[in-house]
Amino acid sequence: MDVSALSEATFSPADWINANYKKYIEENGSKDGDATSFIQSYVAKLQLYVQQVNYAVEESSRQVVSSMPRIAKESTTLHSDVSQLQEKMSAMRQEVAAVQNETGECMATLERLNTLQTKLQAAKESLQESDGWGNLLAELEDGFERNDLKGVCEKLIALQKSLHAQEQLPGHAERLTQVEDFKNRLEALASPSVVQCFAESNLEQAQHYVQIFASIQRLPQLQQYYRAVQKNLWQQQWKQTLELQGTETQPQQQQQFLTLYYDQLLEHCQRQVKWCSNLFSEESTQPFLVIAELLPALQPTRDAHILQLLKTSNERLELLGLFSQVNHSFVLHLNSLLEQSHITLSDELHRQLGEAVFEYFHKFIQQYPRLEETQLSTQVDRLLSNQSTPSDAVRHLEESTRKLYEWLKEACERCSAITSDLALCKLITLLNGIFKRQLENFGRIQRQLGLSLGSSSYAAQSENWSLLQYTMSQLQCLADFQVQLHQFEHDLHARMATLAAKLTKQSSRGNITIFQTCDHAARTQLLNAIADYQQKKAEATESLGIFPQIYAALKLQFSETHDITLNILLQPIETHLAHIRPAAETHPSTGIDMPSFSFAPQESITQIGQYLLTLPQHLEPLLLAPSALLKQALEVCNVKYTQAIPCADVLLSLVVEQCCILYQAQILQIKTLPASAAKQLSVDIEYLSNVLEELGLSINLQLSQILTLLKAAPDQYLTLSSGCEPRLVTAIRQMRNIISTQ
Numbered sequence: 001m002d003v004s005a006l007s008e009a010t011f012s013p014a015d016w017i018n019a020n021y022k023k024y025i026e027e028n029g030s031k032d033g034d035a036t037s038f039i040q041s042y043v044a045k046l047q048l049y050v051q052q053v054n055y056a057v058e059e060s061s062r063q064v065v066s067s068m069p070r071i072a073k074e075s076t077t078l079h080s081d082v083s084q085l086q087e088k089m090s091a092m093r094q095e096v097a098a099v100q101n102e103t104g105e106c107m108a109t110l111e112r113l114n115t116l117q118t119k120l121q122a123a124k125e126s127l128q129e130s131d132g133w134g135n136l137l138a139e140l141e142d143g144f145e146r147n148d149l150k151g152v153c154e155k156l157i158a159l160q161k162s163l164h165a166q167e168q169l170p171g172h173a174e175r176l177t178q179v180e181d182f183k184n185r186l187e188a189l190a191s192p193s194v195v196q197c198f199a200e201s202n203l204e205q206a207q208h209y210v211q212i213f214a215s216i217q218r219l220p221q222l223q224q225y226y227r228a229v230q231k232n233l234w235q236q237q238w239k240q241t242l243e244l245q246g247t248e249t250q251p252q253q254q255q256q257f258l259t260l261y262y263d264q265l266l267e268h269c270q271r272q273v274k275w276c277s278n279l280f281s282e283e284s285t286q287p288f289l290v291i292a293e294l295l296p297a298l299q300p301t302r303d304a305h306i307l308q309l310l311k312t313s314n315e316r317l318e319l320l321g322l323f324s325q326v327n328h329s330f331v332l333h334l335n336s337l338l339e340q341s342h343i344t345l346s347d348e349l350h351r352q353l354g355e356a357v358f359e360y361f362h363k364f365i366q367q368y369p370r371l372e373e374t375q376l377s378t379q380v381d382r383l384l385s386n387q388s389t390p391s392d393a394v395r396h397l398e399e400s401t402r403k404l405y406e407w408l409k410e411a412c413e414r415c416s417a418i419t420s421d422l423a424l425c426k427l428i429t430l431l432n433g434i435f436k437r438q439l440e441n442f443g444r445i446q447r448q449l450g451l452s453l454g455s456s457s458y459a460a461q462s463e464n465w466s467l468l469q470y471t472m473s474q475l476q477c478l479a480d481f482q483v484q485l486h487q488f489e490h491d492l493h494a495r496m497a498t499l500a501a502k503l504t505k506q507s508s509r510g511n512i513t514i515f516q517t518c519d520h521a522a523r524t525q526l527l528n529a530i531a532d533y534q535q536k537k538a539e540a541t542e543s544l545g546i547f548p549q550i551y552a553a554l555k556l557q558f559s560e561t562h563d564i565t566l567n568i569l570l571q572p573i574e575t576h577l578a579h580i581r582p583a584a585e586t587h588p589s590t591g592i593d594m595p596s597f598s599f600a601p602q603e604s605i606t607q608i609g610q611y612l613l614t615l616p617q618h619l620e621p622l623l624l625a626p627s628a629l630l631k632q633a634l635e636v637c638n639v640k641y642t643q644a645i646p647c648a649d650v651l652l653s654l655v656v657e658q659c660c661i662l663y664q665a666q667i668l669q670i671k672t673l674p675a676s677a678a679k680q681l682s683v684d685i686e687y688l689s690n691v692l693e694e695l696g697l698s699i700n701l702q703l704s705q706i707l708t709l710l711k712a713a714p715d716q717y718l719t720l721s722s723g724c725e726p727r728l729v730t731a732i733r734q735m736r737n738i739i740s741t742q
Contacts (some may be wrong), residue, residue: 195225197209207278231293232270317368331357331513334612446474599676605688626647664700702725
């Protein structure tokens with residue numbers, strides 16, 4: 001029996017009994033009375049176990065009771081020892097306090113004496129150095145008279161040490177001034193030789209001067225001499241380059257001055273990086289500091305010379321693109337040189353170097369939009385040439401749209417090449433004007449089509465069909481313009497997103513770029529403009545938020561061109577409707593009511609019917625399988641074109657709809673309508689209804705109600721007019737001279 005389970009925290013009597021019972025069955029086999037024998041056996045064992053536990057508890061209690069007097073006695077002894085220890089510690093604390101009182105004054109006196117000893121020792125050394133100060137000054141003066149650079153340097157080092165030793169003596173400021181004066185004289189004495197060795201790139205001699213200047217703590221001044229020599233050398237090289245290019249006769253060769261100069265400067269910089277690393281140890285950034293200080297100080301300035309070339313050039317944008325490419329190529333090679341040399345520039349030098357290369361070019365970036373606008377305007381002017389005939393004008397539209405977007409893409413490429421897209425938002429602003437001019441061209445051709453519709457030269461119906469084809473072509477051109485405009489907007493958004501990422505990227509420890517040279521105000525303004533365009537894109541429904549006004553004007557032109565298309569198709573109908581007049585009373589005296597079958601449709605209405613029946617054969621060649629662009633244009637004009645039916649059927653239904661409206665308006669202009677005329681008119685309407693049924697269409701509701709009112713007998717007019725429009729009921733009643741019974 002396992003009794004260890006009884007002491008577990010999760011002990012369960014039922015589980016324990018069941019487990020033991022199962023174990024008992026497995027050991028003894030299955031027999032009758034197993035449960036009874038198991039219980040008797042385990043109860044006996046448990047009783048025995050309880051007796052043992054009781055015995056152990058009684059034994060432990062007896063031992064505890066017997067040991068209690070001894071524990072109490074030991075506790076009393078321990079308490080007494082603690083009291084004695086506390087008394088000894090208190091006495092010791094008093095003794096320590098007495099010793100501190102006795103020795104405190106002695107320690108303070110010792111410290112004061114030690115301080116005085118240190119001061120006396122320093123004063124002694126200072127006096128000793130002061131005695132030798134005069135000798136050093138005399139030796140220095142003698143060395144300067146003999147131009148003994150090495151001896152002067154040694155004595156000056158000794159003078160510096162002596163100055164440091166005499167720091168405690170009065171007159172230290174005067175002695176410091178003397179030392180600085182001697183350093184200045186030494187620097188002036190060495191400067192001609194320093195300049196010469198730097199000009200000749202004499203490494204051994206230069207290292208000697210590095211040791212001298214480092215010993216007198218004037219190494220920065222030596223580096224300044226190095227930069228001054230290099231800048232003077234490259235200033236002369238700049239003038240020679242300009243003079244050489246000035247002798248060239250070809251403009252392309254004259255424009256290579258900056259490329260030539262940068263190439264020479266890069267080659268020299270690469271050599272100087274290695275030379276300076278040997279000369280100044282780890283300080284190998286001096287050649288880059290030379291470039292940072294040299295380029296902004298060039299005379300004449302780079303921008304002044306470029307301006308002179310621009311004044312004599314007819315390809316100003318291409319010329320600016322060339323110089324921009326030269327700048328970026330120069331920086332690309334600088335970044336490569338820094339990476340290969342494992343040189344990390346300081347944040348300040350990194351910024352200065354970028355500004356030295358790109359700062360002068362920002363004024364041309366500011367001028368770029370004006371130059372670009374001039375070029376685009378000149379190109380667009382060539383597209384706006386007047387065409388004598390509508391066919392020539394419409395054919396010219398397709399070509400002009402293609403050329404326009406080619407020029408706009410070229411303009412964007414120039415913007416990227418010249419300004420790295422920093423002038424992209426300004427370019428977008430001027431593009432609005434360019435698009436408006438193109439839309440004005442669309443509008444002018446549209447008006448030309450409208451005027452041609454009413455001119456005598458287009459009176460022939462065959463020529464009207466040609467005019468219809470021109471309007472369809474113009475709708476397709478408008479759709480082509482819209483599709484390319486949408487793609488153009490998408491490309492502009494992608495460019496702006498890329499530009500924003502470059503402007504916000506922290507590149508102070510990365511490559512030198514033109515974006516780090518933008519001042520804070522210009523950067524903020526550009527990022528705000530990009531964010532504004534992105535917000536408009538999120539809010540826009542039809543456009544992408546860059547040219548919303550152009551989209552609105554374009555939509556209006558879609559609608560107006562479609563209206564011209566309908567007017568072309570409705571012109572014959574309007575002509576025939578104008579000849580419809582109420583027929584005179586055939587037998588005014590007899591008052592005979594003629595049956596309807598005795599009336600034939602009037603010639604004008606039959607001509608309209610014949611015309612409508614011929615429309616499908618003229619529309620289907622144009623619209624049976626319209627191009628994707630034409631289908632898109634028609635959907636913009638009217639939502640019915642989005643239905644899953646042929647566009648020709650939609651246009652025919654629109655013509656029929658307008659025909660019914662025109663016919664209804666023509667009927668309502670009639671002042672009086674005799675009975676025979678009413679029957680004639682009803683026969684005409686029924687004829688038109690039958691024609692439309694053959695086309696799969698029907699007359700509109702108003703015309704159907706007019707037919708009902710015309711056929712109604714006077715005595716049944718009120719009953720049959722129920723459900724018709726009150727306006728029509730009243731108008732027809734007055735025409736027929738039916739007296740109202742209400």
